[in-house]
Amino acid sequence: MNPKWRDGNQVELLINGEEYFPAVFERINAAKEEILLETFILFDDKVGRELQHALIQAAGRGVHIEVLVDGYGTADLGISFVWEMVSAGINIHMFDPHPKLLGFRTNLFRRLHRKIVVIDCQDAFVGGINFGADHLADYGPMAKQDYAVQVRGPIVADIHRASMDLFRKTQSRMHNRPDATEQKVQRHSGSASMLLSIRDNDSHLRDIEIQYMRAIRSADHRLMIANAYFFPGYRLIRELRNAARRGVDVVLILQGLPDMRWAQIASQFLYGYLLHSGIRVYEYCERPLHGKVALVDREWCTVGSSNLDPLSLSLNLEANLMIRDHALNQQLFEHLEGLAEAKCNEITLEQVNRGAWWKTPLSVACFHLLRHFPAMAGMLPAHTPRLEQLKPVAEDTEILDYKQDKTI
Structure with missing residues (x-):
C-alpha cells in the first residue's frame, strides 16, 4: 500500500x-x-x-x-x-x-x-x-x-x-x-x-519515522511531542536539535511516573544533549504516560501506536495517522500545554548534571548508540x-x- x-x-x-x-x-x-x-x-x-x-x-x-x-x-x-x-x-x-x-x-x-x-x-x-x-x-x-x-x-x-x-x-x-x-x-x-x-517488516520499514522527520523539518515556530518510550534514532534526534537551533519552540513530554522504569532511564540519558540543544523537556508525573502524539505549528499532528524507541521504529507493526487539521492541532496543543503547566515537572540542566560521576560518560555512550541502533534492532530476532x-x-x-x- x-x-x-x-x-x-x-x-x-x-x-x-x-x-x-x-x-x-x-x-x-x-x-x-x-x-x-x-x-x-x-x-x-x-x-x-x-x-x-x-x-x-x-x-x-x-x-x-x-x-x-x-x-x-x-x-x-x-x-x-x-x-x-x-x-x-x-x-x-x-x-x-x-x-x-x-x-x-x-x-x-x-x-x-x-x-x-x-x-x-x-x-x-x-x-x-x-x-x-x-x-x-x-x-x-x-x-x-x-x-x-x-x-x-x-x-x-x-x-x-x-x-x-x-x-x-x-x-x-x-x-x-x-x-x-x-x-x-x-x-x-x-x-x-x-x-x-x-x-x-516488509516494504514499510521506516515510513512513520520518515513522516516524523518531514514534519520536524517543516516546523516553523512550535513542535510538541508526547511519547511514552522515547529513545529514537540519531537522525530524528538531530532533526529535533536543528529545529530548536532555528528558533522552533521544541517541547518533549515524557514519562515521569513510568510503568517500565528501564524505559525512563533510557530517555533520561538523552536529557543533557536535548537541553543543551535548546529543547524543553517535561516529565508527566500524574500517571503513566502511554501516549504517542505530536504536533507541528498549527496544522500537522499525529496520533497512533508508534513510540519513538527501537521496538516501534525498527521491529513492531505500527500504525499512525498523520493529520492536517487546524482545529485538532489546536485542541491537542491546548491539552498538552495544560499537561506541561499543571501536571509535569520541567527538567533543568542543573538536575541533569547533579548526581553520580558516571552519568556523563554513560549518556555519551547511549547517544552514540543511537547512530547504529536501527540496523542492530532490525536484526534481532531473525524470525x-x-x-x-x-x-x-x-x-x-x-x-x-x-x-x-x-x-x-
Missing part, C-alpha cells in the same frame, strides 16, 4: 479510555456488516468483557467480525473468554504466538502493536489505547494517559485496506472479501487531510512472525487448538 494524503475527512480526538471505549462500543453496537479489530492487548477485565459482549451481540446480528491480538501482549487471555467469542462466530487470530519458557513469554520482538478498529467501512479508530481497564482513571494511580482518534471519510478506505492486508494472510476465505469501496466509504465528511502511515487462528476444540477443553494458517 502506497500512502497518500486523503482530503475531506472528519476527525475527533479521544483522550483516555473514558472517551475512547464509549465511542468504540457505540459504533460496534450499531454495526451492520463488518468489524475489523486489531489490538496489542486484550484483557479479561471489565473493559475486555464489555468488548466481548458487544462483539457477541454484533455477531448475533450477522456482522462479520475479525479480531487480531498480539501473542506477547495478549499471552494470558483465558480459554473460556476465547471460547465464548469463537462459538458466537467471531474469528480471533493471534500474531506470533509462542509457548512460555519457565513461565516467561519468549516472543519479545516484532510485535503487533497496532490499535485499529474499522466498522462497516464507515468509521475507524486509530491510536495507542488497548482494551484494558488500566486505561480508565478508576484503575488507580497506574492508570494510563493515552490518545486515539475516531475518523470518517476517504481515509477509512486506507485503514480498512491495511487491516484486510493483514487478515488475508491468515485464511484463504478472506481473499474473497472486498476492500472498502468508494460507495461504502462516506465521502467528504470534513475538512481534515490525512495519511495512514504504517510500519511493518518470521506468523498469524494463527484461535480455535478451542471444545467448550471444556484445557488447551487451545492453535491452527497455523500462514506465515507472514
Whole structure:
C-alpha cells in the first residue's frame, strides 16, 4: 500500500479510555456488516468483557467480525473468554504466538502493536489505547494517559485496506472479501487531510519515522511531542536539535511516573544533549504516560501506536495517522500545554548534571548508540512472525487448538 494524503475527512480526538471505549462500543453496537479489530492487548477485565459482549451481540446480528491480538501482549487471555467469542462466530487470530519458557513469554520482538478498529467501512479508530481497564482513571494511580482518534471519510478506505492486508494472510476465505469501496466509504465528511502511515517488516520499514522527520523539518515556530518510550534514532534526534537551533519552540513530554522504569532511564540519558540543544523537556508525573502524539505549528499532528524507541521504529507493526487539521492541532496543543503547566515537572540542566560521576560518560555512550541502533534492532530476532487462528476444540477443553494458517 502506497500512502497518500486523503482530503475531506472528519476527525475527533479521544483522550483516555473514558472517551475512547464509549465511542468504540457505540459504533460496534450499531454495526451492520463488518468489524475489523486489531489490538496489542486484550484483557479479561471489565473493559475486555464489555468488548466481548458487544462483539457477541454484533455477531448475533450477522456482522462479520475479525479480531487480531498480539501473542506477547495478549499471552494470558483465558480459554473460556476465547471460547465464548469463537462459538458466537467471531474469528480471533493471534500474531506470533509462542509457548512460555519457565513461565516467561519468549516472543519479545516484532510485535503487533497496532490499535485499529474499522466498522462497516464507515468509521475507524486509530491510536495507542488497548482494551484494558488500566486505561480508565478508576484503575488507580497506574492508570494510563493515552490518545486515539475516531475518523470518517476517504481515509477509512486506507485503514480498512491495511487491516484486510493483514487478515488475508491468515485464511484463504478472506481473499474473497472486498476492500472498502468508494460507495461504502462516506465521502467528504470534513475538512481534515490525512495519511495512514504504517510500519511493518516488509516494504514499510521506516515510513512513520520518515513522516516524523518531514514534519520536524517543516516546523516553523512550535513542535510538541508526547511519547511514552522515547529513545529514537540519531537522525530524528538531530532533526529535533536543528529545529530548536532555528528558533522552533521544541517541547518533549515524557514519562515521569513510568510503568517500565528501564524505559525512563533510557530517555533520561538523552536529557543533557536535548537541553543543551535548546529543547524543553517535561516529565508527566500524574500517571503513566502511554501516549504517542505530536504536533507541528498549527496544522500537522499525529496520533497512533508508534513510540519513538527501537521496538516501534525498527521491529513492531505500527500504525499512525498523520493529520492536517487546524482545529485538532489546536485542541491537542491546548491539552498538552495544560499537561506541561499543571501536571509535569520541567527538567533543568542543573538536575541533569547533579548526581553520580558516571552519568556523563554513560549518556555519551547511549547517544552514540543511537547512530547504529536501527540496523542492530532490525536484526534481532531473525524470525518470521506468523498469524494463527484461535480455535478451542471444545467448550471444556484445557488447551487451545492453535491452527497455523500462514506465515507472514
